[in-house]
Amino acid sequence: MIDEAERLRRWRLLVGGDDTADTTDTVSLSGDDERIDAAMAAVYDSHGPGESDRPRSAGLGASAPRVVGWLGDIRSYFPSPVVQVMQRDAVERLHLHQLLLEPELLDAVEPDVNLVATLISMSRLLPERSRATARSVVSKVVEQIERRIADRTRSAVHGALNRSARTRRPRRHTDIDWPRTISANLKNWLPEYRTVVPERLVGYGRRQNLVQRSVVVAIDQSGSMAESVVYAAIFGAVMASLRALRTSLVVFDTTVVDLTDQLHDPVELLFGTHLGGGTDINAAVAYCQDLITSPADSVFVLISDLYEGGIAGELLRRVNAMKLAGVQVIVLLALSDSGAPSYDRGHAAALEAIGVPAFACTPDAFPDLLACAIERGDIAAWAHRFRAAAGS
Template sequence: MSRSPIERWRLMLGRYADRRMGGCLGTGDQRRDAALDYLYGREYGKRGIETGPREASLDPTRMKALDWLGEARSLFPETVFDKLKADAIDRYQMTDLLKDPKVWEDLEASPATLRTLLSFQDRADPAMQAELRRIAQAVIDEILQKLRTQVMRSLTGRRNRHQRSPMKSANNFDARATIRANLANWDAERQRIVADRLRFMARQKRHLDWTIILCVDQSGSMTESLIFAALMASILAGLPGVRVKMVLFDTSVVDVTDQLDDPLALLLSVQLGGGTDIGKALAYCEGLVEQPTRTVVALISDFYEGAGPRRLLATVARLSEARVKMLGIAALDDSGRADFDRVMAGKLAALGMEVAALTPSAFADWLAEVMV
């Protein structure tokens, strides 16, 4: 976002510069300023300076910790939000964030909420830790319920173009058959086909016999993708005929396959941060491959390799030669957008790894396409 010098100075100097600088902030920056002032305005109090009430919609005297937490999360990048949370607890003793369960129960059941819960888990007192775990489990259960239907539809049935279905679902719509069935309805004046007979394909139940190896980057920038990967792994492991293995990595490699039935315990065991050695992790996953032509290796990473690239590229080349299905996932979240190393992604793609940024439902559809 581009800001003028005066806007940048105003944000740095804080609200007391507003009168001299003429109210130069736009609506979004006013909200950011208010959220920052709610937290860092406490510095005046620590120094014995009386500030008086503030005339704004986010008055610190009225704003609650819950309001601030949700507002800050929506306004700032993840790294900035993490810093704000840490300062709230460590520097300004906003202990109500750790002691009041209502602060968490009223937040939306989303990966962002789950990420926040997990980040506070080790800071809370023992009694509150149990409460945070309970709320986190409820969030996980709600997300899983939404995901499971999408994944099961994609992976337990495949579309059959030769059999028509009475179930009129957009997922089963057969565009080609619909056009053929309505060619006689060509409207020359409007230059279009008027379709009065829609065609839908049936879905056939299928038995899967595949191994899916999820190789997941646990660096801080991949937190939301890691959460979705753990939830997807739990769902996939419940499918008949599918074996799921999951490996987490930074500069070390941890096999968490034995924890897939408890996503919360898995996520609580994660140590975010550190460097990144993708080649080491993928070489470990190569050792897990038993039937190459019936194995999918999904590398979930931003592809920023901290080690030399030679090992990574050599491993991908061997897996490709063995005809292992390889998927490179730059992001696995609700947005399907990612910031990743496009140069490295291009090199991986040239060696046979398909690369994309995906939502979880799109990932399920992708798996259904390759597992045939």
């Protein structure tokens, strides 16, 4: 049981020391509690920084040393996920973007996807003294995400390729997949002979050492897609490491840039993007169409909020033409851990009408989605199951 004094202490830390609640007037803080209160007040003071007569109006000011001290405090008193949220809120609420150009501040922050997105959006503004530190921060996050997704992505892709390469007419005895053959013929069990009659053979395909699928990923560089750009770049690098896939990665705003030759280095790739600006999705899709030479063996992933600055009607015709040619088309409104994205609902509905579902996907679910596409599964059904599981 939490006693009354502890309950009031927690409530005091939650609402602050102003006059929002009379019950907190008699609660005094000391030691660590004062520092916790000051750390939260610096960001979440409802009166805004600069009104120093208010108890919760500390702010962070335009001082890198002060921000570094604040970062040290929040890392001492809060777990890493909370630290990342508070950092993001501080940058957004207190407009600390300029301070992120300071090397000592970058050394002190807790690296996360949102910080990487902020840094790559500011990459052209980074002074020389901050570039090495910024790359180090981005590299740490890339390594963290690769550890999270790489093995699962490789396993999902290899499994999907093996399943899609099955044949019912294996030419050699060594090509027969006996466990799957037995499973497929259990109805033909003859108890008197204690054997299964294999009416249908299931064999391994013999293309494992060849490129079996082409995957083309097109990423919208508009500012709202920053987190998706980070994840897509890392997934692209992981897929590019698989010999059975031919992976192309294209980023676009009003221009289209092919970054396929940088997939070996996702950090360099991220610094090659330029977040913000307008959007011409139609031009990007047109470019990607030219990259696809074998539609039946190709997967096209468009990651965009669908706010089109180009020719919307032509965009739909191109996507429909790709689908009719046999390309597995996936449209992701976001590839991130964040909540429901903002997107053009009219264009999303138009895509749904031609049989191309548009939905947001988490990074942890993307390997299974990719496997479904490689096996030429029902993407719409997969999206429906994913939405249901996510409760959306």
